[in-house]
Amino acid sequence: MARKAAGRPQEETLSLWKREQALLKTLVVDRDTEAWQRDLAFSGLQRVGGVDVSFVKGDSVSACASLVVLSYPELEVMYEDCRMVSLTAPYVSGFLAFREVPFLVDAVQQLREKEPRLMPQVLFVDGNGVLHHRGFGVACHLGVLTDLPCIGVAKKLLQVDGLENNALHKEKIRLLKGGGDSFPLMGGSGTVLGMALKSHDHSTKPLYVSVGHKMSLEAAVRLTHGCCKFRIPEPVRQADIRSRDYIRRTLGVQGAPALRPERSKKAQRPKACPQGASEEPAEDGKVCAPPPSSSPPPGWAGPPALLATHGLQSSVPWLGRAEQRQRPSSWGPQPAPPPGPRA
DNA sequence: GCGACAG
DNA sequence: ATCTTGTCGC
Numbered sequence: 263m264a265r266k267a268a269g270r271p272q273e274e275t276l277s278l279w280k281r282e283q284a285l286l287k288t289l290v291v292d293r294d295t296e297a298w299q300r301d302l303a304f305s306g307l308q309r310v311g312g313v314d315v316s317f318v319k320g321d322s323v324s325a326c327a328s329l330v331v332l333s334y335p336e337l338e339v340m341y342e343d344c345r346m347v348s349l350t351a352p353y354v355s356g357f358l359a360f361r362e363v364p365f366l367v368d369a370v371q372q373l374r375e376k377e378p379r380l381m382p383q384v385l386f387v388d389g390n391g392v393l394h395h396r397g398f399g400v401a402c403h404l405g406v407l408t409d410l411p412c413i414g415v416a417k418k419l420l421q422v423d424g425l426e427n428n429a430l431h432k433e434k435i436r437l438l439k440g441g442g443d444s445f446p447l448m449g450g451s452g453t454v455l456g457m458a459l460k461s462h463d464h465s466t467k468p469l470y471v472s473v474g475h476k477m478s479l480e481a482a483v484r485l486t487h488g489c490c491k492f493r494i495p496e497p498v499r500q501a502d503i504r505s506r507d508y509i510r511r512t513l514g515v516q517g518a519p520a521l522r523p524e525r526s527k528k529a530q531r532p533k534a535c536p537q538g539a540s541e542e543p544a545e546d547g548k549v550c551a552p553p554p555s556s557s558p559p560p561g562w563a564g565p566p567a568l569l570a571t572h573g574l575q576s577s578v579p580w581l582g583r584a585e586q587r588q589r590p591s592s593w594g595p596q597p598a599p600p601p602g603p604r605a
Numbered sequence: 606g607c608g609a610c611a612g
Numbered sequence: 613a614t615c616t617t618g619t620c621g622c
Contacts, residue, residue: 315612317613325613353613355610362612389611399611416611470611 267349267361268322279357280396282577285568287398289406292473296383296411299481310334310489311382312497313369313404315347315362316505318513323349326512327365328505329373330497331382337489337496341380343369344508355420356395359403364578370408371579384411384477384485386497391482393447393456393472395422405475406565407578412474413482415495419458419470423449434458435468442487444468457483461490469493 271279298306311331318324324346331341351361374381390399391414401414419427425447434445441462446454447470456472457479469490471483489495494502566576 315613317612319614353610353612355612358612394611414611418611420611421609 267352269352270354271352271357276354276357278574279360279577281572282569282574283359283396283398283403285572285574286403286406286565287396289565289568290392290398290402290473291476292392292478293476294478294481295476298383299411299477299485304334304485304488307334307383307485309340309380309382310337310485310497311385311410312495312499312501313366313385314388314498314501314505315365316502316509318509322352325349325365326505326508327362327369328501328508329366329369330501330504331373331380332489332497332500335488337491339500341373341377342500342504343373344505345369346508346512358389359400360577363400363403363407366404367407367579370410382410382497384413385474386413386415386486386489386495387474388415388498388502390414390416390420390456390470391472391474393420393422393425393470395420397455399472399474401472401474403578409476411476413477413486414456414470414472414474415486415498416470416472417467417494419447423451423455425449425455431458435460435466438468441465441490444471444483447472454479459483459486461487461493461495465493467493469495 294300296306298304301307309331311329313327313329315325315327318326325348326344327347328342328344330339330343332338333340345365347365349361351357353361370381370385385404385408387401387404389401391401391405391412393399393414393416394402399414399420401412404410405412419425419431421427425431435458438444438458438460441460444457444459447456447458449455456470458468459471461469469486471479471486473479473482477485486495489497492499569576
């Protein structure tokens with residue numbers, strides 16, 4: 263039943279994915295768009311989110327996608343959502359978003375519908391933003407589709423555009439003094455694609471931070487440092503820990519290494535965690551900062567419309583209209599895309 | 606054959 | 613991403 267999401271996609275699929283990335287890339291905003299991002303203490307920032315996808319050992323399709331929201335600056339978990347999913351796309355370097363982003367968008371969408379007040383004001387994404395083969399990594403992709411500020415945080419340097427994890431690079435890392443120290447990662451064209459950040463005093467390996475969406479690199483690096491109790495930013499670390507625990511709990515009992523659809527109905531219940539003593543009626547204009555973030559200009563139909571203009575259909579869902587969210591897998595043994603400028 | 610390879 | 617226990621150190 264569960265098709266394998268293994269093997270390399272056909273060259274034509276990769277070509278379509280590249281076009282999709284190129285189009286959506288035009289929607290990326292690499293500057294600060296929110297007031298709190300420019301404040302030295304991030305005043306106004308109250309909720310930071312993190313996403314991650316963990317995998318089942320011997321299974322190439324089963325995984326757990328998680329979205330967590332933590333309070334800032336306390337960094338305490340106030341919302342957690344873990345769900346088992348069946349991956350449809352294989353992992354291909356440079357196309358990570360097509361494998362993981364559909365489920366993350368779904369998680370954000372569900373939060374937006376059921377607990378809008380817990381919507382994070384920024385999302386930390388496990389992977390790169392503009393530090394990418396074509397300048398559009400998973401953090402940009404998720405940012406554009408959710409319209410949320412996003413920060414790309416990778417644990418390893420993606421060697422693109424002239425960037426190399428060579429002796430010189432390693433030496434620069436060695437020269438980082440304490441937590442918060444960083445150095446720019448300049449691509450061949452002289453553009454700064456990201457920053458290598460020593461996330462805390464006793465960390466040897468740096469973090470590779472890059473802009474995802476709606477935030478400047480400077481603010482992204484500063485906030486990343488501000489969210490690190492350990493090497494990995496707490497939002498992503500919690501998403502990782504909890505998604506792995508979820509897999510252990512789901513597979514631990516009943517032994518068999520198989521997915522269990524019957525039980526998933528009851529198991530995938532997101533939960534809002536009580537925060538300190540804030541269980542209030544909460545009317546709209548309370549202590550909280552203004553709703554999520556700005557919306558696209560009126561008349562703007564969103565990413566799907568842009569793609570349609572160019573004869574493409576979204577490979578991942580979008581949070582606009584329900585009818586847009588149909589079959590996420592359009593790259594399988596499907597007929598043919600709508601008439602358009604194909605090779 | 607060799608090197609690269611976010612997660 | 614995952615494979616993997618104990619061990620050394622603060």
